[in-house]
Amino acid sequence: MLFLVKVGKDLKLKFMNFKRLLYFPAVLFINFLYAEPLLVLDSGHTPDAAGALGVRGIYEVEYNDRFVAELKPQLEAIGYQVVLTRTPEQNISLQQRARIANQLNANLFLSIHHDSTNERYLIPTVVNNLPAQRTIEPFRGFSAYISNKNGSPFSSYCFAENLTKQILPLGRLPALYHADPIKGENRPLLNKEYGIYRYDNLAVLRLTKVPAVLLEIGVIPDEEDEAWVNNFQNRYNMQQAIVRAVADYQDNCIKPYLID
Numbered sequence: 001m002l003f004l005v006k007v008g009k010d011l012k013l014k015f016m017n018f019k020r021l022l023y024f025p026a027v028l029f030i031n032f033l034y035a036e037p038l039l040v041l042d043s044g045h046t047p048d049a050a051g052a053l054g055v056r057g058i059y060e061v062e063y064n065d066r067f068v069a070e071l072k073p074q075l076e077a078i079g080y081q082v083v084l085t086r087t088p089e090q091n092i093s094l095q096q097r098a099r100i101a102n103q104l105n106a107n108l109f110l111s112i113h114h115d116s117t118n119e120r121y122l123i124p125t126v127v128n129n130l131p132a133q134r135t136i137e138p139f140r141g142f143s144a145y146i147s148n149k150n151g152s153p154f155s156s157y158c159f160a161e162n163l164t165k166q167i168l169p170l171g172r173l174p175a176l177y178h179a180d181p182i183k184g185e186n187r188p189l190l191n192k193e194y195g196i197y198r199y200d201n202l203a204v205l206r207l208t209k210v211p212a213v214l215l216e217i218g219v220i221p222d223e224e225d226e227a228w229v230n231n232f233q234n235r236y237n238m239q240q241a242i243v244r245a246v247a248d249y250q251d252n253c254i255k256p257y258l259i260d
């Protein structure tokens, strides 16, 4: 009988017969917990604090929940155990999200968000009697964030690079406007080509000890970008890019992982 047992940060293969397992309930328990690599998948915001408002009057949390629900089975299909930080109805804190990843000693933590812009580029509108907002000029693309205060900053950066390397071939461009020298932005760009920003005090990244990335999928007050993220095939392509990045993570990021 073949088992994967987690020793430190590595998954080790162990051969055991069933009779022997009866004498090692602790091994059985560890095997149960860590038979598969584990990714904690976080849908940003909550029903009560729903995040950015989009061009169709729908709040960010709904986009995040839909994306996460679609992504989860795709990650499970490549052998990952996926734990969600919250269900769509659930209100939880940022600290609780990080705690889940830390307590499970997850291999990866990925937080899914949808983006907005600085207030100066937004104007209020009404769509189907719902308050909405739209951008006054185009703001499009994805972006990834890591924190240097995270417990595994090198591996987090490596994971972010893996993600963006897979997303760029979809024809999707990085959103670079968060680096603009204006109040509320000024985010340091670690990699302009890949749209990777450093945001040290983002709570879910700062409080996680395991490699953690926050990914903005698209800009929902922008009419064209909202239409892009609202298209099933586009989302599937983006989700498959994430799946490939996660699948490559153990191979591509093992060295940075060890020096964290």
Ligand SMILES: [Zn+2]
Binding pocket: 044, 045, 051, 052, 060, 113, 114
């Ligand atoms: Zn958000």
